[in-house]
Amino acid sequence: MPKVKCALIGSGNIGTDLIYKLRRSEWLEPVWMVGIDPNSEGLTRARELGLKTTHEGVDGLLPHVEADNIQIAFDATSAYVHAENSRKLNALGVLMVDLTPAAIGPLCVPPVNLKDHAAKLEMNVNMISCAGQATIPIVAAVSQIQPVDYAEIIASLSSKSVGPGTRANLDEFVYTTSNALERVGGAKKGKALCIINPAEPPMLMRNTVYCETEGTPDEARIIRSVRDMVAEVQKYVPGYRLVNGPIFEGNRVSVFLEISGLGDYLPRYAGNLDIMTAAATRTAEMFAEEILSGRIKLSPLVVA
Amino acid sequence: MTSSLKDRKILLHDMTLRDGMHAKREQISVDQMVKIATGLDEAGVPLIQVTHGAGLGGNSIQHGRALHSNEAYISAVASKMKQAKVSVLLIPGLGTMDELKSAYDCGARSVHVATHCTEADTTRQHIAFARKLGMDTTGFLMMAHLNTPEGIVEQGKLMESYGAQTIYVTDSAGYMLTDDVRARVGALRAALKPETEIGFHGHHNLGMGIANSITAIEEGATRIDASLAGLGAGAGNTPLEVFLAVSDRLGMITGCDLFKLMDLAEDVVVPLMDHQVRVDRASLTLGFAGVYSTFLLHAKRAGEKYGIPARDILVELGRQKMIGGQEDMIYDTTLTMAKARGLLPSDAA
Numbered sequence: 001m002p003k004v005k006c007a008l009i010g011s012g013n014i015g016t017d018l019i020y021k022l023r024r025s026e027w028l029e030p031v032w033m034v035g036i037d038p039n040s041e042g043l044t045r046a047r048e049l050g051l052k053t054t055h056e057g058v059d060g061l062l063p064h065v066e067a068d069n070i071q072i073a074f075d076a077t078s079a080y081v082h083a084e085n086s087r088k089l090n091a092l093g094v095l096m097v098d099l100t101p102a103a104i105g106p107l108c109v110p111p112v113n114l115k116d117h118a119a120k121l122e123m124n125v126n127m128i129s130c131a132g133q134a135t136i137p138i139v140a141a142v143s144q145i146q147p148v149d150y151a152e153i154i155a156s157l158s159s160k161s162v163g164p165g166t167r168a169n170l171d172e173f174v175y176t177t178s179n180a181l182e183r184v185g186g187a188k189k190g191k192a193l194c195i196i197n198p199a200e201p202p203m204l205m206r207n208t209v210y211c212e213t214e215g216t217p218d219e220a221r222i223i224r225s226v227r228d229m230v231a232e233v234q235k236y237v238p239g240y241r242l243v244n245g246p247i248f249e250g251n252r253v254s255v256f257l258e259i260s261g262l263g264d265y266l267p268r269y270a271g272n273l274d275i276m277t278a279a280a281t282r283t284a285e286m287f288a289e290e291i292l293s294g295r296i297k298l299s300p301l302v303v304a
Numbered sequence: 305m306t307s308s309l310k311d312r313k314i315l316l317h318d319m320t321l322r323d324g325m326h327a328k329r330e331q332i333s334v335d336q337m338v339k340i341a342t343g344l345d346e347a348g349v350p351l352i353q354v355t356h357g358a359g360l361g362g363n364s365i366q367h368g369r370a371l372h373s374n375e376a377y378i379s380a381v382a383s384k385m386k387q388a389k390v391s392v393l394l395i396p397g398l399g400t401m402d403e404l405k406s407a408y409d410c411g412a413r414s415v416h417v418a419t420h421c422t423e424a425d426t427t428r429q430h431i432a433f434a435r436k437l438g439m440d441t442t443g444f445l446m447m448a449h450l451n452t453p454e455g456i457v458e459q460g461k462l463m464e465s466y467g468a469q470t471i472y473v474t475d476s477a478g479y480m481l482t483d484d485v486r487a488r489v490g491a492l493r494a495a496l497k498p499e500t501e502i503g504f505h506g507h508h509n510l511g512m513g514i515a516n517s518i519t520a521i522e523e524g525a526t527r528i529d530a531s532l533a534g535l536g537a538g539a540g541n542t543p544l545e546v547f548l549a550v551s552d553r554l555g556m557i558t559g560c561d562l563f564k565l566m567d568l569a570e571d572v573v574v575p576l577m578d579h580q581v582r583v584d585r586a587s588l589t590l591g592f593a594g595v596y597s598t599f600l601l602h603a604k605r606a607g608e609k610y611g612i613p614a615r616d617i618l619v620e621l622g623r624q625k626m627i628g629g630q631e632d633m634i635y636d637t638t639l640t641m642a643k644a645r646g647l648l649p650s651d652a653a
Contacts, residue, residue, distance in 0.1 A: 152364055168428060171396070191364060208366075210365040
């Protein structure tokens with residue numbers, strides 16, 4: 001069966017983990033990895049796994065896009081270079097899945113709104129943040145039952161799983177995630193908190209979701225909705241687990257989650273990174289299904 | 305006897321209206337804040353921290369909602385100060401630079417940029433931004449007992465390189481003994497630039513607040529955090545008026561009036577307490593097990609609800625190595641313990 005050919009931009013932890021996720025996919029095939037350091041561990045590993053590589057950034061990939069029929073690219077570089085990467089690849093008709101906090105395209109949480117994006121043939125979709133991928137499904141599960149006045153989430157990440165980019169810019173993480181709780185989760189007001197824990201051995205990613213509903217929460221329906229949503233997420237993140245909750249106190253609904261990764265390239269405790277690569281893969285698969293079935297056709301994006 | 309600390313100049317930083325907010329479940333009114341801050345200002349205390357207990361961005365389900373916004377508290381207090389500077393707490397991941405700018409606009413001129421003692425590299429942009437605003441900027445290494453003296457030096461140097469003018473050893477769990485303080489403060493003093501100041505923030509869970517502060521000064525600290533009557537998380541902070549009596553005896557120079565502060569503690573702060581802030585069974589457990597002091601009231605509340613002693617919860621949180629900011633895990637841990645003990649059905653939602 002033919003597969004949609006993909007390029008990975010960025011040869012760090014996320015890009016490397018994506019190789020493993022894509023190799024397992026029925027619809028996607030990792031073909032290129034783009035880096036900037038010829039000696040990087042990521043590029044070396046990619047070559048060992050049979051990918052073509054360039055250390056000349058996106059410009060090193062562009063001449064090969066047509067010949068190698070690259071249709072989807074994943075950007076795991078940084079918010080600062082993403083816009084330029086996206087413009088160049090979109091111009092060649094390559095769809096961009098953005099794992100940086102740049103968020104120039106619509107925000108995507110697969111079980112919540114992926115189908116809408118695929119139907120609209122968006123050429124750039126953004127994966128928000130690990131905390132967003134972990135918690136927005138739950139906020140959406142509650143807001144599908146009744147209006148959520150306020151959603152607050154706390155993401156606890158193991159110190160070893162938080163890279164220098166996130167560390168240098170926690171504010172961006174907070175703003176991006178808070179905003180997405182509103183725009184994708186459906187809360188009227190969202191607030192995201194992030195805490196980095198250095199315990200050894202590293203703790204698994206934990207997420208707590210608090211929702212304050214308009215009026216008394218409909219307990220039975222919310223419990224069902226949350227459990228259904230957990231099952232949806234588990235389809236692409238098997239280590240996504242409801243530990244406690246939903247608990248109800250007045251208008252407050254509390255849900256406590258734990259996420260362990262698949263342990264592909266990243267260790268199992270790095271559920272925060274795994275949920276990003278898994279969500280990005282799930283997103284690309286949805287587009288790939290549409291492309292392979294002929295329902296959508298990618299074409300070069302002409303930017304005025 | 306002449307003390308070796310005679311004529312040592314110490315900058316006192318009051319925590320009553322920030323760490324004290326934890327002990328008051330964030331329910332200090334603007335009027336009460338202004339009254340206490342005005343008294344501190346008149347007594348010569350040079351720095352007064354005023355925010356939600358968890359600092360900027362603290363108003364939340366996780367950390368409790370204060371009676372008023374940080375901006376309301378800061379503006380009200382700052383406008384009344386004759387000599388004291390108002391300071392704030394900022395924990396990256398919770399508070400943001402937008403909130404720091406807003407606090408500055410309300411009159412805050414000093415900031416503790418705080419992080420767990422191993423995560424200093426999350427403070428770079430906030431420290432740099434505070435300096436850009438012209439604020440007196442401190443790098444505040446919390447739960448400092450969980451890092452070695454060498455580790456504390458490495459983290460302190462990072463913060464210094466970002467622009468922090470003072471580095472604090474913060475005993476958030478009230479766990480440290482004098483040798484722990486001596487090793488960390490001494491190592492920092494040897495490694496940091498001479499112009500970088502060192503501070504110590506104590507909690508009184510093992511009754512060591514004063515002794516640890518004096519030890520820090522012996523090792524070169526020049527800034528001390530303290531609270532009137534100890535009002536603060538856990539068994540409270542280093543009690544300000546007690547510290548001042550000791551520092552007067554030792555001949556240190558603080559510029560503060562002991563009797564005015566004694567009166568303020570006894571006549572204004574103590575009557576305001578919801579519970580007696582002191583070493584008791586639960587707060588002693590914090591100090592003994594090395595658990596974040598702010599967890600105390602959360603653990604008591606969760607424990608009462610599900611019939612589990614607060615001490616058991618605190619010990620379990622210590623075992624799981626939970627750190628400041630993970631207050632949600634208190635509730636989660638309590639639920640898990642309640643299921644394990646048969647107090648809740650194991651398939652409870």
